[in-house]
Amino acid sequence: MNGCFFSFEGPEGAGKTTIISKLERFLREQGMTVLTTREPGGVRIAEAIRSLILNREYTEMDGRTEALLYAAARRQHLLERIVPALEAGCIVLCDRFVDSSLAYQGFARGLGIEEVWKINEFAIDGYMPDLTIYFDLDPRIGLERIRHNAREVNRLDLEALSFHDKVREGYRRLVERFADRIVVIDASRSLDDVFAETAAVVLARLKGR
Ligand SMILES: Nc1ncnc2c1ncn2[C@@H]1O[C@H](COP(=O)(O)OP(=O)(O)OP(=O)(O)O)[C@@H](O)[C@H]1O
Numbered sequence: 001m002n003g004c005f006f007s008f009e010g011p012e013g014a015g016k017t018t019i020i021s022k023l024e025r026f027l028r029e030q031g032m033t034v035l036t037t038r039e040p041g042g043v044r045i046a047e048a049i050r051s052l053i054l055n056r057e058y059t060e061m062d063g064r065t066e067a068l069l070y071a072a073a074r075r076q077h078l079l080e081r082i083v084p085a086l087e088a089g090c091i092v093l094c095d096r097f098v099d100s101s102l103a104y105q106g107f108a109r110g111l112g113i114e115e116v117w118k119i120n121e122f123a124i125d126g127y128m129p130d131l132t133i134y135f136d137l138d139p140r141i142g143l144e145r146i147r148h149n150a151r152e153v154n155r156l157d158l159e160a161l162s163f164h165d166k167v168r169e170g171y172r173r174l175v176e177r178f179a180d181r182i183v184v185i186d187a188s189r190s191l192d193d194v195f196a197e198t199a200a201v202v203l204a205r206l207k208g209r
């Protein structure tokens with residue numbers, strides 16, 4: 001496999017989508033082939049699962065059902081979109097991947113990081129990002145940011161602040177556990193500063209291949 005797989009993680013409103021879009025433009029300007037995608041979603045079946053999981057009407061959804069749906073969406077997305085792009089030598093920029101499941105369902109929902117890892121192991125079958133960039137931000141700031149943009153409020157956004165605090169704590173545990181894969185970026189700074197650091201980290205990883 002010749003490509004390089006980057007995933008981007010963080011709480012709501014951390015700036016992942018904005019930075020990925022700037023990074024995609026920047027890397028293309030340098031002549032690189034880039035695929036930008038997102039989870040849950042990225043392909044037809046996974047986008048359908050996304051609509052189901054994030055639908056605000058499904059307040060009765062069980063935590064394990066939620067975790068399994070994210071894993072199912074991931075499986076389809078990986079096979080249909082990520083793996084073919086990596087095999088074609090693309091740089092893949094993925095807005096969320098398995099760490100979201102570990103932080104949100106494993107830690108914040110209380111299902112257990114190990115348990116959620118197990119179902120995801122089955123789904124991803126050995127494929128992991130080469131590098132994960134985690135945008136660290138107080139969820140109060142992130143939620144305030146998205147209150148001011150046009151993005152639709154989804155079922156997860158409506159969780160209590162204590163849930164979003166747990167998501168951050170979950171990510172912190174993942175950073176400790178996967179220190180060689182996850183790079184932490186302080187996302188509370190200006191967009192220009194966050195982008196400059198992200199681009200530097202990504203370029204360094206690409207050079208080191
Ligand atoms: N560093 C920053 N400083 C101030 N505002 C920012 C910064 N980064 C992003 N924003 C703004 O915050 C909002 C959320 O950004 P964005 O959609 O990129 O976040 P996200 O991490 O993809 O969020 P989500 O996962 O909730 O969809 C946007 O309006 C964006 O313009």
Ligand SMILES: Cc1cn([C@H]2C[C@H](O)[C@@H](COP(=O)(O)O)O2)c(=O)[nH]c1=O
Pocket residue numbers: 012039040070095096097098099100101102104105156157
């Ligand atoms: C992949 C994944 C996502 N989530 C949560 C995180 C967000 O609240 C939504 C996705 O929407 P966004 O546009 O990225 O904000 O779903 C999750 O809980 N578990 C996952 O595996």
